[in-house]
Structure formats: C-alpha cells, structure tokens
Amino acid sequence: MHVHRFERIWLVGSLLLIALFVATVTYGAVGAGYGMVDAEGGQVDGTDPTASENVREPGVYNGSEDGHYDVYVETQRFLFVPGTNEPIRVPANSTVTFHVTSSDVLHGFEVVGTNINTMTVPGQKATVTAEFDEPAEYGIVCNEYCGSGHHTMEGSLQVVPPSEFNETSEVQ
Amino acid sequence: MAHAHDDPTSENRAQSELTAGNRVAFVDQYPTAARVTRLCFGVSFTALLIGAVLGIVQALHRTNVFRGVISSVDYYTVLTGHGVLLALFFTIFFLSGVFSWGVARSLDRDLLSRRFSLFWFGLQLAGATAVALAIFGGFVGEIPFEADVLYTFYAPLQAHPLFYAGLAAWLVGTWLAGADWIRLYVRWRRDNGGERIPLQTFMVLTTTLMWYIATLGVAVEVLVFLLPLSLGLIDSVDPLLTRTLFWYFGHPVVYFWLMPAYFAWYTILPKLAGGRLFSDPLARVVFVLFLILSTPVGFHHQYADPGIAEGFKFVAMTNTMFLLLPSFLTAFTAVASIEYGARQRGGKGYLRWMTALPWSNPAFAGCALAGLMFAAGGFSGIVNAGMNINSLIHNTLWVPGHFHLTVGTASALTMMAISYWLYPQVTGKRLQFYGLAQIQPYVWFIGMALMSNAMHRAGLAGVPRRTAEPQYQQFSFEAVFGSVPEMRLQIAAGALLLTIGALLFVTVMAGTWLAERGRGRLRVDSHLPEPISGVSDSPRVLDNMKLWVVVAVVLVAIAYGFPIYSMLADGAFNPAAPPVPV
Ligand code: HEM
Ligand SMILES: [Cu+2]
Numbered sequence: 001m002h003v004h005r006f007e008r009i010w011l012v013g014s015l016l017l018i019a020l021f022v023a024t025v026t027y028g029a030v031g032a033g034y035g036m037v038d039a040e041g042g043q044v045d046g047t048d049p050t051a052s053e054n055v056r057e058p059g060v061y062n063g064s065e066d067g068h069y070d071v072y073v074e075t076q077r078f079l080f081v082p083g084t085n086e087p088i089r090v091p092a093n094s095t096v097t098f099h100v101t102s103s104d105v106l107h108g109f110e111v112v113g114t115n116i117n118t119m120t121v122p123g124q125k126a127t128v129t130a131e132f133d134e135p136a137e138y139g140i141v142c143n144e145y146c147g148s149g150h151h152t153m154e155g156s157l158q159v160v161p162p163s164e165f166n167e168t169s170e171v172q
Numbered sequence: 173m174a175h176a177h178d179d180p181t182s183e184n185r186a187q188s189e190l191t192a193g194n195r196v197a198f199v200d201q202y203p204t205a206a207r208v209t210r211l212c213f214g215v216s217f218t219a220l221l222i223g224a225v226l227g228i229v230q231a232l233h234r235t236n237v238f239r240g241v242i243s244s245v246d247y248y249t250v251l252t253g254h255g256v257l258l259a260l261f262f263t264i265f266f267l268s269g270v271f272s273w274g275v276a277r278s279l280d281r282d283l284l285s286r287r288f289s290l291f292w293f294g295l296q297l298a299g300a301t302a303v304a305l306a307i308f309g310g311f312v313g314e315i316p317f318e319a320d321v322l323y324t325f326y327a328p329l330q331a332h333p334l335f336y337a338g339l340a341a342w343l344v345g346t347w348l349a350g351a352d353w354i355r356l357y358v359r360w361r362r363d364n365g366g367e368r369i370p371l372q373t374f375m376v377l378t379t380t381l382m383w384y385i386a387t388l389g390v391a392v393e394v395l396v397f398l399l400p401l402s403l404g405l406i407d408s409v410d411p412l413l414t415r416t417l418f419w420y421f422g423h424p425v426v427y428f429w430l431m432p433a434y435f436a437w438y439t440i441l442p443k444l445a446g447g448r449l450f451s452d453p454l455a456r457v458v459f460v461l462f463l464i465l466s467t468p469v470g471f472h473h474q475y476a477d478p479g480i481a482e483g484f485k486f487v488a489m490t491n492t493m494f495l496l497l498p499s500f501l502t503a504f505t506a507v508a509s510i511e512y513g514a515r516q517r518g519g520k521g522y523l524r525w526m527t528a529l530p531w532s533n534p535a536f537a538g539c540a541l542a543g544l545m546f547a548a549g550g551f552s553g554i555v556n557a558g559m560n561i562n563s564l565i566h567n568t569l570w571v572p573g574h575f576h577l578t579v580g581t582a583s584a585l586t587m588m589a590i591s592y593w594l595y596p597q598v599t600g601k602r603l604q605f606y607g608l609a610q611i612q613p614y615v616w617f618i619g620m621a622l623m624s625n626a627m628h629r630a631g632l633a634g635v636p637r638r639t640a641e642p643q644y645q646q647f648s649f650e651a652v653f654g655s656v657p658e659m660r661l662q663i664a665a666g667a668l669l670l671t672i673g674a675l676l677f678v679t680v681m682a683g684t685w686l687a688e689r690g691r692g693r694l695r696v697d698s699h700l701p702e703p704i705s706g707v708s709d710s711p712r713v714l715d716n717m718k719l720w721v722v723v724a725v726v727l728v729a730i731a732y733g734f735p736i737y738s739m740l741a742d743g744a745f746n747p748a749a750p751p752v753p754v
Contacts, residue, residue: 004705007454007504014500018493036475036559038482043742046408046749077752100478105752106326106411108476108567112634112647115563119476122328122411123747126478139647143567143636145322147329147754148245151641 037118041099041125049074049101054125056099058082059172060090063097069171073100075107075120077147083140083155090132090157091165097129108143111157119144132159198273198597198698204283205276206598211293212269213595215300216262217681220584223258224674226250231623231667235660236642247640248320248754249310255323256307259579260342261300263429266587268296268349270432271376273598274439275353277698278370279360283352292348299342306335310754320754322638324422327398327414330751336399343387343394350380368707369715371452372439378459379431381721382424385728386467389420396744401751408748412479413739419470420732427466429579433546433586434458436539437506439700440590444536445529447513449703450505453710458498458505460714464724465495468731475559476566484735485559491731492557499550506543512704534606535696538589538613542582545620549577552628567638570631573624581620588677589613593696595684602692604683608676616673623666626659633659 003011044052058081061070069090074081082088090096100109102120109126110117118126142153199206230250232238242250272289276282283289309317309332319331353376357369369377393414400406438458442449449455471488474480511525519528530536552574555561565571596603603609631637633649633656642660643649649656713719 003454004451004508006508007451007501010504011501014497017500018496022490022493036482036485036563037478038485039479041478043479043747046411046747104749105329106415108636110567110634110636113650115560117476117563117566118478119474119567121415121478122749124412124477124479137647139634139644139649141634141636141639141644143638144326145248145251145329145638147752148248148320150248151244151639154644154646156646 037126037128041127043123044101044125046123047103049103055101061172068095071096071098073098075102077104078149078153080140080155087156087158089170090159091162092132092135092159095131097127100126105146106144107146110141110143112139112141135159135161197600197694199600202276202282204286204289205272208272208289208293209269209598212265215297216265217678219257219261220674221678223254223262224671226254228667228671232664234640234642235664237664244640252320252322253307259323267428267432271353274372275356275376278372279356284356289352292345296342296345299338299345302334302338306332318754327409327411328749328751330402330753333402336394336402340394343391350383353380374456375435375459377717378463382463385724386421386424389417393417408745408750410746411749419473422473423470424466427462429583433583434502436586436590441539442509442513443700445510445513446517447509448701450508451705452703452707454505456714458501460720461498463720464727465491468727472557475562487731489559532610534609534613535589535593538585541613541617542585545577546582549574565631567636568631569627569635569637572637573627573631576624585616596694596696597698600689601684601687602694604687605680609680612673612676615669619666619669619673622662626662629653630659
C-alpha cells in the first residue's frame, strides 16, 4: 500500500508526540510524586460512612507524623461537614490528607484554585493529600451535580498561621 | 459545480466517473433510504432547535446576564434537556440519517424493506419522545414525571421510569438501524464476491460495530440496574459500578458524535473543496483504529474517582493518547485533500491557496471551520487526558468549553454544513434561503470562539460546570487570564450568536422542507470523485471486520475485565446506595 512521504513523516511525528505526552504524565505521577485519587481509601458504608472502620467522625485529626493532619469530610446534599457551616481549619506548613465520603449521591470536592479535586461516591472513600505552605483562605465547591440545591453546596478551608492554630481544641 | 474543477487529465479518473455525476437526484434513485434520511434529519434538527433554545436560557442564567426565564431549581431540567437532546438525539438521529444515505449511495442499492426501516426509526423516535416527556414533565408540578438527572444520569440520583424505559427503547431502535445497514451490506456482498467494501459503507460498518460494543455498557446499566431501581424492583445499586458502566459507553459515544463528521470530511469535503480524497486506505486505517481503541478508554472520565486503582487509570490514559493518532491522521488527510482541491481550482503559494477555496459555499465553509475548531478542541482535550493536569480542570467550566469545540462544533457544524449539501438530494428540493446558509457557519464559528475561550478560562479559575449560580457566598473566583465579569459577558454574547446560528440553520432547513419540488436546479449531486490513492493496492485484511471486532473485544476485556470483576466481587449491588429521587 502506498503511503505518501509527507504522510509517513506526519505519522512518525504524531507517534513521537503521543509518546511524549505519556512520558510527561508518567513523570508527573512517578517522578514528581503527584498522587492521584485511587482505590487506596477503601470501601465504606453507602449511607453511613462513619460506621465504617476506615472513616472517623468528621473533623481534623493528627496524622501519622508531626505536621501531618487527617481531615475527614462527609459530603451530603448540600453540605460539606465540616466546611459549610464551619470552615475547615488547618495550620500552614502542614501536610493534609483529606478523607472524603458521601452519604447520599455523587458529589465533588474541589478546593478552588488548587489541584485538590475529587469525586465523592457513596460506598467509596476518596483520599487526597496536599501541602499547605502559606496561610490562605480557599473556597470549596461541589462540582458534581447532586440535586436541586447543588449550586448552594460550598464551604471554606482556612490555612491559618501556626500561632493561631490551637492544637488542643481544634484537633480531635 | 465544484468537481468540474478537477484536473481533467488525471489518469486514474475512470470514464464512468465523468458520466456518473448523476443528474438523477438521490431521492428518485433510492426512495426508501431518502425517506429514512429525511425523517431522521427532521428529528435531529428539531432536537437541535429545542436544545439551542435551552442553551441560551442556561448560558444567560448561569452568567447572571438574564435570569427571568427559569428559577435556579429548573436550571437542571433545562440542562438535562440540553445535554440529552443535543448530545444523544441531535447527533445520533443525524448519524442514523446520514448512514442510511451513505450505505445506499455507496452500495448502489436502496434499503431492503421500507417497513423495517420505518420500524427502527419509529422505535428511536418513540424512545426519544418518552425521554423528552420525562425530562420536560419536570417543569410542570402536576405531572409526575421528573428526570433532572442530566445526560449522565449517575445513580443513585433517580429519574422517573419513563426516562430509562425511553432510553432503552431508543437504544434498541439504534441497534435495529445498524442491523438494517449490515444486512444491506451482506446482500451486496452476495452479489459482489471479491470486491472491496466501498469506503462509505466501510465507515458505517466499523462505526456500527463500535456502537454495538459500546452500548452494551449502558444497556446493562439501564436494564439491569436503573430501570429496576426506579420501578422499586431492587432497592439499591453500587454507584461506582453504574458510573463505570456509563463511561464504558460514555467515551465511545464521543466517537459516534465525531464519526458522521469524519465520514463527511473523508468522503464529501474533498469534493466540496474541488478535489479528491488523499488516500482511501488510510481512511480505513483510521476507522479501524477507532473501532479497536475507542472503548477501552472510559476510565479517563474517572480519573478523579475513588475506588479505581491508579494502574487502570494509567492504562486508559495511554490508550487515550494513542487514540489521538487517528485524529492526527485525519487532520493530515483533511488538510491535504483540501489543499489538493484548492490547487485544482488554481490556488497557488504556500498558504495563499486557501483563498482559492469555495468559502461562500456553506457546505464547504461549515466543514472547514468545524475542522479548524476541532484542532483547538484537540489541544484542550490533551489537557483533559493527562491524568495529573486533569485535576486542575476536572468538572470545571473548562470541560464544556472543550466539548463545545468538539461535539458542539466539529460535529454539530459539520452536520449542519453537510445538510446544506445533502438535504436537497434526499428531498429533490433546491436549498432555500441560500444567503442565510452562507453566513450561518461564520456566525456559529464566531459565537463558539467567544463562548468556548471564556469557558476554558473560567474553568482555569475553578468555576464549576453544571451550576445554576454565577457565584458563591463564602468566596469569589479569581481569574488567571482576563476577568470574571468579562468571561461571563463573552459566554453570554457567544451563546447568543450560537443560538442565532442554530435558528438560521433551522430556517434554511424548514424553508427547504416546505418548498416545492422542481423549482430551480438542485445545485448539488451525490457523485463523489475517486480518491488519489485508491483502495485496490491496500491489504485486504483492512476489510476483515470479524478480525477487528475480535481485537476490539479483547482490548475491552483487558481494560475492563479486572476492574469490573473487582466491583462485582463483593456483589453487584454493594456497596449499597438507595435511590435518591430528584
Ligand atoms: C445554541 C448553542 C449552544 C449554547 C448556547 C450552549 C450552551 C451551553 C452551556 C452554557 C452549557 C454549560 C452549562 C453548565 O455546565 O452549567 C452547556 C452544556 C452542554 N452543552 Fe451546550 N450549548 C450550545 C450548543 C450545544 C451543542 C450543539 C451541543 C452538542 C451537540 C451541546 C452539548 C452540550 C452538553 C453535552 C453539555 C453538558 C451538559 C451537562 O453538563 O450535563 N451544546 N451548553
Ligand atoms: Cu453536591
């Protein structure tokens, strides 16, 4: 079969480009250590996630090491608990793992302006880890349609200076 | 007549071609196929019209430009209607129509049975009507129908059973349509033992086989889980499993949006440009690649899902990147064929040949502008496809920004453009309001350039898709490029132009439909010139559909076998989530 020379050049070029895309993403995942949401969080109860062993009551907890925190968030129509009625507060200079579950339908957990962006699915626990170097205030939005009040589902995340963070009262 | 500019000395032009510029309209030669195409187009364009009206309503509402039409609660009824009518019905009814035309034309025979063809059309229409009733019943409190579940209908959100039953009926209708085309091919094969499959039929067959493989996922989702759930026969589902089944179908469906456009770019656009297709065998390679690669990629819609191991996502991503290949090849072939056409028309120079193209022919202009936007859509798609950068834009307005370039323009504008050329042939009527048709592709193009660029940028600022409200109480969005009010304005202005574009198109079509036959020359004919490199010297294995189906099924089994198995291992209904009626 006759393949025109230009077409052959184009074909090889395209394949190289594709290989390059795959390589950059592989580098991002393996080399730069960007952690995807994956199956690591494990399964949970579909309507009452906190009843499961791997989920704690909503709130901020000390993590496995110093400066690490675990934040348990439950999404439900149309609230982040915590997040909506009271902000999630963590100190700056910390590594935070969010454990996000849903007790009704699919939701999204997007920290606006960051790459913290995961789906929450009833029956699954999503875990995402992020580092917060500077004090800042972020919005949280639900970015998966969850029903007629979906557009009201929001919250906030406050990264406060360590001096303003009270380890004893704010950590459970 | 565009092809009159073909190089008359070209040697591979068979004599038959010179005379085959059939002056008999398609409708007189193949009345059944013409009728089916007309009916399918009628439904398709009606869906486009309603969808476009819903589109402008939601664009103005969510940008806060005009909120007087609906409440924010009804926004999701509108959005469900927009998504379902445009993404499923406008596109697939068009596909059903144009493929019925394509098989009849390229196999040179009419559809076998008028009754059977009308039956599958009727079933598709009945299903689609039921779905539309279920959705729009949501506007009226007294009607028990409710289906604000968007076109992705993720469980455990639950719609009225009519919604799922309608979807199922529509799906069966599409399967029967495929069977109709396949059986025409089988009959043709009986009479033409050793011949190569004509190119258009080749494309129809590969696309149809792909459709059978892909719709299996959604059929299981609807018939085994969602319909029984909505009827109360089962009391819970595993939302991750149903979502996975949806995306098993939901990615390949993207190619059913695109395949009619590719079909047109390969087989019709070269003629419209005044030239010929660059290479028939490469067109076949492209369609085979789609058949085998387009299903095992669905997990790239689930990069942000918990419960799916990173490895599976990685496999999907690699497949996705390779799926760029057929699109890159298409870009090459389309541009090469157009350039050839331009040079046949006397075009010269490095880029100046472009001015020799028939930009005032709406069929050509629409296809060419659609192709251009598709290139832009390809770039934003590469960002979506990268599993790490994806988390920057997942479920933000970037995503609708992306797919209004692809399905909303590459497919939609090509479909409209091809209709300017094809509809006269299946009706025997001259295209009416030609001047409106001539400006329409440009109106759409400018409108989409405005709306889509602003949606992309809003997405980078974190603005979510699928929300009725422009802002939140606890924080405000900060634009990375431009400003948020400026983006809103561009989205609204673009949406307005797009809606005008859709109305222009529908006016031209309705005018043509209502016109009388025989008034004025048709201006078009369905003769398609032979490709520059013909099929005869290409390997016969390309035409071996059975082989490609087996390869496709094996790849699907590799990509989906283990993940689905692990979701089923703890029971198909576990972890259990009870339905949440909308
Ligand atoms: C008149 C032209 C159009 C306008 C003004 C328009 C406007 C919009 C807007 C503003 C959204 C985003 C809504 C949101 O996420 O909150 C949207 C979503 C969408 N549009 Fe369009 N659109 C148009 C044409 C089309 C066409 C031609 C197609 C496909 C063939 C299409 C398919 C979709 C789909 C699938 C969605 C996503 C629905 C969902 O998220 O569930 N649109 N459209
Ligand atoms: Cu939500």
